[in-house]
Amino acid sequence: MFSPRVVSLVPRTGPRRFMSTASKLTTVEVNDKTGIATLTMCRPPVNGQNLELLLDIKSSIKEIENDSSRGLIITSASPKVFCAGLDILEMHKPDQQRLRAVWTELQNVWCALYGISMPTAAAINGHAPAGGCLLATACEYRVMVPDCRIGLNETQLGIIAPKWLVSGFLNILPKRVAERALTQSRLFTTDEALQEGLIDEIANSKEEAVEKCAAFIGTFSKVNPVARALTKLQFRAENLRQFHKEREQDVENFLSLVNRPEVQKGIGAYLEGLKKKKANKQ
Numbered sequence: 001m002f003s004p005r006v007v008s009l010v011p012r013t014g015p016r017r018f019m020s021t022a023s024k025l026t027t028v029e030v031n032d033k034t035g036i037a038t039l040t041m042c043r044p045p046v047n048g049q050n051l052e053l054l055l056d057i058k059s060s061i062k063e064i065e066n067d068s069s070r071g072l073i074i075t076s077a078s079p080k081v082f083c084a085g086l087d088i089l090e091m092h093k094p095d096q097q098r099l100r101a102v103w104t105e106l107q108n109v110w111c112a113l114y115g116i117s118m119p120t121a122a123a124i125n126g127h128a129p130a131g132g133c134l135l136a137t138a139c140e141y142r143v144m145v146p147d148c149r150i151g152l153n154e155t156q157l158g159i160i161a162p163k164w165l166v167s168g169f170l171n172i173l174p175k176r177v178a179e180r181a182l183t184q185s186r187l188f189t190t191d192e193a194l195q196e197g198l199i200d201e202i203a204n205s206k207e208e209a210v211e212k213c214a215a216f217i218g219t220f221s222k223v224n225p226v227a228r229a230l231t232k233l234q235f236r237a238e239n240l241r242q243f244h245k246e247r248e249q250d251v252e253n254f255l256s257l258v259n260r261p262e263v264q265k266g267i268g269a270y271l272e273g274l275k276k277k278k279a280n281k282q
């Protein structure tokens with residue numbers, strides 16, 4: 001189902017680049033000067049998180065971890081969308097085995113990104129609803145381009161974001177703001193996100209966003225890396241412990257929720273809405 005990864009290292013002068021996977025749904029580029037790895041999601045048009053993309057993101061995170069990079073920046077190759085969240089087609093009239101694998105891999109990606117010890121930052125170069133927001137909030141720092149939206153809009157689809165999925169969001173926002181945003185399926189504009197603290201900075205382009213993320217990671221250059229890592233993990237350990245305790249039950253909850261006839265109806269209607277939007281654009 002998933003082909004073995006081909007890692008090709010390009011010369012160590014200038015930025016080093018290695019294509020992470022044979023399927024090329026993500027690329028990883030390590031800047032030789034700074035030692036910072038940039039993981040780019042490349043599944044057009046909107047980086048919908050299907051099974052293959054999730055597997056690829058997970059492998060790339062592991063690769064970066066094993067390469068002992070100085071930090072990780074996650075971004076997207078799409079010009080307007082950082083990540084549109086779970087590929088809704090995976091949830092509509094789903095193949096049960098695949099649906100189980102999709103949710104398990106979303107858990108794995110979150111766990112790998114949230115629990116990685118190196119500094120992490122998201123260069124949010126476009127919209128980041130749901131699973132896109134999950135990736136961004138798993139990181140320690142967020143820089144976003146103007147006129148985009150970010151948030152957890154699951155209730156709009158009739159699904160409930162479980163605790164682990166909300167924990168990154170709750171690390172950043174006051175509980176009251178998070179509760180209201182989730183119950184209202186609120187997608188924050190870039191300006192609102194900055195005002196509420198959901199993002200840390202605004203950048204005028206993807207390049208500037210990546211630079212600002214790199215500058216954030218650079219702030220740790222004089223900090224003892226082991227002390228930094230242990231401190232970060234100390235802050236995140238309780239959420240991770242709770243997640244591991246509940247992860248199997250969480251898969252069952254997800255499957256039973258998505259398979260409910262009324263949820264399937266809601267997801268079908270949502271998909272229709274997305275298609276209509278496209279037709280109206282044309």
Ligand SMILES: CCCCCCCC/C=C\C/C=C/C(=O)SCCNC(=O)CCNC(=O)[C@H](O)C(C)(C)COP(=O)(O)OP(=O)(O)OC[C@H]1O[C@@H](n2cnc3c(N)ncnc32)[C@H](O)[C@@H]1OP(=O)(O)O
Pocket residue numbers: 045046048080081083084085086087088089127129130131132153154157159160161162165250253254257274275277278
């Ligand atoms: C008690 C515990 C129980 C556990 C239960 C857990 C439940 C699960 C909870 C949470 C998990 C996470 C869930 C999700 O991530 S659900 C996905 C949510 N995502 C969205 O709602 C985003 C929808 N998309 C958009 O809003 C827009 O597309 C956009 C803002 C991202 C980009 O807009 P624009 O640039 O204008 O592009 P288009 O809308 O024209 O889209 C282009 C193209 O892409 C298709 N598409 C968009 N998003 C998705 C998607 N998420 N999945 C699949 N396909 C998507 C869209 O339909 C267009 O397709 P085309 O018509 O064929 O070109």
